[in-house]
Amino acid sequence: MSTPFTDVAAEHAVFNTKSRQRIQQTEFMTSAPTFRLCPPDVGLEVAFAGRSNAGKSSAINALTNQRQLARSSKTPGRTQMINFFSIGDKHRRLVDLPGYGYAAVPLEMKKEWQVELEEYLVSRSSLAGLVLMTDIRHPLKFFDEQMLFWAKEGELPVHILLTKADKLKYGASKNALLNTRKRLKELGLKCTIQLFSALRKEGLDELAGVMGNWYDYQLNDNKIIESSFNLLDDDPLEEELLEDNEQSDSGQPANEQSNNELPTDK
Numbered sequence: 001m002s003t004p005f006t007d008v009a010a011e012h013a014v015f016n017t018k019s020r021q022r023i024q025q026t027e028f029m030t031s032a033p034t035f036r037l038c039p040p041d042v043g044l045e046v047a048f049a050g051r052s053n054a055g056k057s058s059a060i061n062a063l064t065n066q067r068q069l070a071r072s073s074k075t076p077g078r079t080q081m082i083n084f085f086s087i088g089d090k091h092r093r094l095v096d097l098p099g100y101g102y103a104a105v106p107l108e109m110k111k112e113w114q115v116e117l118e119e120y121l122v123s124r125s126s127l128a129g130l131v132l133m134t135d136i137r138h139p140l141k142f143f144d145e146q147m148l149f150w151a152k153e154g155e156l157p158v159h160i161l162l163t164k165a166d167k168l169k170y171g172a173s174k175n176a177l178l179n180t181r182k183r184l185k186e187l188g189l190k191c192t193i194q195l196f197s198a199l200r201k202e203g204l205d206e207l208a209g210v211m212g213n214w215y216d217y218q219l220n221d222n223k224i225i226e227s228s229f230n231l232l233d234d235d236p237l238e239e240e241l242l243e244d245n246e247q248s249d250s251g252q253p254a255n256e257q258s259n260n261e262l263p264t265d266k
């Protein structure tokens with residue numbers, strides 16, 4: 001008997017679109033001034049991080065197809081609180097982290113925030129992945145790289161968005177993508193990376209697909225979450241993808257000695 005032909009690219013596209021539709025159900029949940037006051041460490045969350053003005057809030061608005069869900073602003077440092085959003089139900093969350101590298105924030109506050117951020121990335125059990133946003137015109141600044149090493153220490157998968165891709169011509173944006181990949185290789189970091197433009201709404205399905213996989217991967221790892229949160233519906237494609245995930249290994253980077261020095265971002 002012949003094996004039925006499966007179009008993997010088409011399956012991925014369907015999965016990505018479905019993930020995006022689900023993410024469009026995102027609602028604001030709560031704000032917290034520090035990680036100590038954030039919601040209980042249960043369920044799953046994906047954090048959006050990046051320098052001030054990198055385009056985090058705009059990316060969340062574009063992804064969720066809601067104009068004012070996360071407040072975006074021309075003034076850097078706009079997002080000062082940690083903002084939690086729920087996707088469908090409160091056990092699947094999206095987190096908009098305050099931007100780092102904002103010059104007007106006093107040094108002491110910056111240091112405190114960095115300690116908290118490291119603690120969050122390394123210890124938060126419900127954190128399923130980190131979306132790191134970096135402006136395509138000057139990607140991977142010092143503190144971005146520090147974030148990547150903390151994520152590696154916490155064995156956290158990372159997806160990088162080269163934001164504001166509309167600011168560069170096609171060739172230049174492809175070059176930026178290649179150069180950033182090269183830099184990640186030099187640093188020994190395994191991250192996925194894509195071009196992104198909130199303005200042109202480019203890269204949304206790809207991002208939603210990555211996030212969908214993270215949530216589902218963790219669901220696989222954690223049967224209790226799967227059954228108690230009832231996140232799986234009767235979608236054969238989704239179940240098939242979940243089975244695939246079960247069979248593959250984690251693909252996460254190995255632990256490495258952390259750099260405990262507190263950086264000051266440039």
Ligand SMILES: Nc1nc2c(ncn2[C@@H]2O[C@H](COP(=O)(O)OP(=O)(O)OP(=O)(O)O)[C@@H](O)[C@H]2O)c(=O)[nH]1
Nearest residue numbers: 053054055056057058072073077078079099198199
């Ligand atoms: N051209 C262009 N501008 C963008 C894009 N995304 C965001 N911006 C602009 O960049 C500025 C900062 O965007 P935000 O989304 O507020 O950035 P943020 O990372 O949330 O900033 P903080 O909250 O300060 O950390 C705003 O003026 C946005 O309009 C994009 O895809 N293309």
Ligand SMILES: [Mg+2]
Nearest residue numbers: 056057071079
């Ligand atoms: Mg913001």
